[in-house]
Amino acid sequence: MSLDLLKRLGLFLGLCMAQILILNHIHLFGVTIPLLYVYFVITFHRNTPKWAILLWSFALGLAIDVFSNTPGLAAGCLTLIAIMQPYLLELFVPRDSIDELEVSVKILGWGNFTLFSVLLILIFCLAFFAVEAFTFYNWVHWLVCAASSAVPTLILILAIESVRSK
Numbered sequence: 001m002s003l004d005l006l007k008r009l010g011l012f013l014g015l016c017m018a019q020i021l022i023l024n025h026i027h028l029f030g031v032t033i034p035l036l037y038v039y040f041v042i043t044f045h046r047n048t049p050k051w052a053i054l055l056w057s058f059a060l061g062l063a064i065d066v067f068s069n070t071p072g073l074a075a076g077c078l079t080l081i082a083i084m085q086p087y088l089l090e091l092f093v094p095r096d097s098i099d100e101l102e103v104s105v106k107i108l109g110w111g112n113f114t115l116f117s118v119l120l121i122l123i124f125c126l127a128f129f130a131v132e133a134f135t136f137y138n139w140v141h142w143l144v145c146a147a148s149s150a151v152p153t154l155i156l157i158l159a160i161e162s163v164r165s166k
Contacts, residue, residue, distance in 0.1 A: 004045075011039075011040060011043070012040065012056070012059075012063075015037045015039060015040050016037065016060060016063050016064060016067075018036055018037075019037045019064055019068075020064065020067040023035070023036055024068055028148070028152070029148070031144055031148050031149075032145075032148040032149050032151075032152060033149050034149065034152040034153050035121075035124065035125065035128065035149055035153045036157070037060055037061075037064055037074070038078075038081065038120060038121055038124050038153060038157070039156075039157045039160065040056070040057070040060050041053070041057050041078060041081050041082050041120065042085070042103060042116070042117055042120055042157065043102075043103050043104070044085060044086075045101060045102055045103065046086075046093065046097075046098075046099060046101035046102075046103070047099040047100055047101070048086075050086055053082045053085060054079060054082050054083065056082075057082035058075050058078065058079050060074075061074040061075030061076070061077065061078035061079060062074075062075045070132070073128065073131055073132055074128070076131060077124050077127045077128045077131065078124070080123070080127050081120050081123055081124045084120070085120065088119055088120065089103065089116065091116075092108055092112040092115065092116045093112075103116070104165065105161045105162070105164070105165045106165045113161065114154075114158065117154060117158070118150075118154060121150045121153050121154055121157070122146070122150050125145075125146040125147070125149050125150045126146045128146070129142050129149070130142060
């Protein structure tokens, strides 16, 4: 097994356990849920095959769904942003950069990494709460849930990246 595969598997298990055991039990003001497992999709390397990104993301979403009693919700939304990740990443990396580009603050810089993360987190949160509600009757509540969950998710991801970049 390669070292990258072991790192990816460790990140998979760590984020899955953190979400299931800790973050699923945090409901700030009844609307905010930190969804840290989005970080898994954000950190895929530039040259990772698209099929591998989709499989890893679906597997993580399925694991989260099984233990969170949300059948298909996380799996579908993680697969959605896994489809978009390689294309959005190309907007934030220089054209002459290497193919084995690691997505991190060290490589992209704080501005590009934050903007890239914000886009993926917002897409994920909007899809997640739209599928969860399955209606747009109370669209203000849907937007509040999505925006208020995106903020702590971004803060946690940036905190992890600040520790990782040292």
